[in-house]
Amino acid sequence: MPNNQIRLIRLVILLSxxxxxxxxxxxxxxxxxxxxxxxxxxxxxxxxxxxDIYAKIVIEIERLKPDFVMTVGDMIEGPxxxxxxxxxxxxxYASLVESLTPPLYxxxxxxxxxxxxxxxxxxxxxxxxxxxxxxxxxxxxxxxASRWEVSQGLPxxxxxxxxxxxGGSADAAYTLVFMHKxxxxxxxxxxxxDTLHNLFxxxxxxxxxxxxxxxxxxxxxxxxxxxxxxxxxxxxxxxPTGLGYHYTWVTVDEEGIHIAPVKMGSVLPWxxxxxxxxxxxxxxxxxxxxxxxAVPVNRDLTVKETSIRLTVDNAxxxxxxxxxxxxxxxxxxxxxxxxxxxxxAAGQTATLDFDVACxxxxxPVPTATLNFTxxxxxxxxxxxxxxxxxxxxxxxVTGKPVMDGKLSEDFxxxxxxxxxxxxxxxxxxxxVRFYCAYDTENLYxxxxxxxxxxxxxxxxxxxxxxxxxxxxxxxxxFEPELGQGVVYQIYINPxxxxxxxxxxxxxxxxxETDRDWNSNGEIKTVRGDDFWSMEARIPLAGLGARAEPxxxxxxxxxxxxxxxxxxxxxxVPLGHDPEEFGFMTIR
Numbered sequence: 001m002p003n004n005q006i007r008l009i010r011l012v013i014l015l016s017x018x019x020x021x022x023x024x025x026x027x028x029x030x031x032x033x034x035x036x037x038x039x040x041x042x043x044x045x046x047x048x049x050x051x052d053i054y055a056k057i058v059i060e061i062e063r064l065k066p067d068f069v070m071t072v073g074d075m076i077e078g079p080x081x082x083x084x085x086x087x088x089x090x091x092x093y094a095s096l097v098e099s100l101t102p103p104l105y106x107x108x109x110x111x112x113x114x115x116x117x118x119x120x121x122x123x124x125x126x127x128x129x130x131x132x133x134x135x136x137x138x139x140x141x142x143x144x145a146s147r148w149e150v151s152q153g154l155p156x157x158x159x160x161x162x163x164x165x166x167g168g169s170a171d172a173a174y175t176l177v178f179m180h181k182x183x184x185x186x187x188x189x190x191x192x193x194d195t196l197h198n199l200f201x202x203x204x205x206x207x208x209x210x211x212x213x214x215x216x217x218x219x220x221x222x223x224x225x226x227x228x229x230x231x232x233x234x235x236x237x238x239x240p241t242g243l244g245y246h247y248t249w250v251t252v253d254e255e256g257i258h259i260a261p262v263k264m265g266s267v268l269p270w271x272x273x274x275x276x277x278x279x280x281x282x283x284x285x286x287x288x289x290x291x292x293x294a295v296p297v298n299r300d301l302t303v304k305e306t307s308i309r310l311t312v313d314n315a316x317x318x319x320x321x322x323x324x325x326x327x328x329x330x331x332x333x334x335x336x337x338x339x340x341x342x343x344x345a346a347g348q349t350a351t352l353d354f355d356v357a358c359x360x361x362x363x364p365v366p367t368a369t370l371n372f373t374x375x376x377x378x379x380x381x382x383x384x385x386x387x388x389x390x391x392x393x394x395x396x397v398t399g400k401p402v403m404d405g406k407l408s409e410d411f412x413x414x415x416x417x418x419x420x421x422x423x424x425x426x427x428x429x430x431x432v433r434f435y436c437a438y439d440t441e442n443l444y445x446x447x448x449x450x451x452x453x454x455x456x457x458x459x460x461x462x463x464x465x466x467x468x469x470x471x472x473x474x475x476x477x478f479e480p481e482l483g484q485g486v487v488y489q490i491y492i493n494p495x496x497x498x499x500x501x502x503x504x505x506x507x508x509x510x511x512e513t514d515r516d517w518n519s520n521g522e523i524k525t526v527r528g529d530d531f532w533s534m535e536a537r538i539p540l541a542g543l544g545a546r547a548e549p550x551x552x553x554x555x556x557x558x559x560x561x562x563x564x565x566x567x568x569x570x571x572v573p574l575g576h577d578p579e580e581f582g583f584m585t586i587r
Contacts, residue, residue: 037251039249041070042229043248045232047074047077048235057245060265060266072212073212076093079111107211110181113144137174143158149181151183151195174207174252176208178208180212183210184210206257218259225257247264273375288312288370291309295308295388306356310351313349319374323370327367368383390571393414395411398439401537405525406526412437413435415448422572430450430452431450434447442537446535449474457563462495475559476489478490479553485504486503486504488502490536492534501515551586552584553584556570
């Protein structure tokens, strides 16, 4: 190979590593500087290499700005008889680490030095196979364990050099050793003698770092911290802890040496999420996918085949959407088509039509998912659930009913008995019956709550607007004027105490609450041996509403039973958003 090409390879490597000479002394040995010393250790790259992984880890290390970076060997694939191939592998390695600004120090592995020729080439173009340097009170030793399998096999010259080096660095605050193969794991970790370990103990070594096995493990022997650094790109299977590709971060301060494996992907860039990206992300999560209306539910909780329209709103003026919308369809439901190609230009909207039906269990409902672009090379999945709307009949009251909590009037009919847990599963509370009725001036509410253990009934709050929502109670949410976003909440406990408030729903991110609103209801309750019941008369004037035959309100209601640590809801999910309520039809 021409000498000028060899010199070029060496220049590329040295420049890319930002190091003027691998054996340069950074500072004189002695007491560590006041500021902690921080450095990173790159694990093996080769042995079924994955250069992309290694490059990503290098980027993460650069973000952390360590004082310097170490390797534990196997930086090229080797061993190869062809000099041209070896040169190309070192060029590739140089390109992987060229973004590092701190100095990088090499430790040779068995793939880097594999015969006498490769050792000579390594000495000329990369570094000395074994050497030492000092950094702010640290004495760091790099050994060549590339071609031997046990400590005793190391050449006598290297062992003598090590002994001399350790003897000359007794004043170092800490002495660290780097070598590729973990001889210590096969010897002292098994309770067997080890030549290098004896030299380390006698020479005051504090920590030893190795590679080769592509998995992280460690041990403390005779006061020396041994650490095997796992793979930073070489083929591997995660160990029992699940730690996969990683690098190791070391901090040395007045308290000692601190070692931490860092899983790849843990160190993110400063602009991982910009303010503009988050604002847009919030927008598309709330309104990127919008259903035109809720699907009506039959009394038997089935849904007849009906058409729905889904709007895709790409509010970002910079990025287009090009993806496939997919429905997750639970058993019993049908959605056609199940997928749809979506292409929406920046700042534009598009609509998609689907046919849905359900002849099985109502919950869980189908959900649609679409990927939105919200930044350069950044995507997020936006999901929306099909909205369903149950219907309850509100019957007309004649005469002037007596509110005594007994539910004896004949207008208490067509009760709602089928409710759900908050996750859509069957209710996990005792049976309950809900009723509603009306006249020209009032809304009437009733609930009959069975309870097999009345002694466990929790109902002690007597102060209006007290925390009865933490007790046994029934609760209601009403939107009398559809689409106005004005919701009235009323909770009632077994003592007849009410908690009520007015909620003005401007948007999902802008909700105004008026705790001073009072329903001025007349409420009566009754306790029996195995139930408690409630009747309430709520003036329509306080709800700012009228009740007329054929009219519809939005509605949701629930029973809470602390003994089961659960609640039973009519519509799921139960919240303040009236778009997720069912309907009350005034008959």
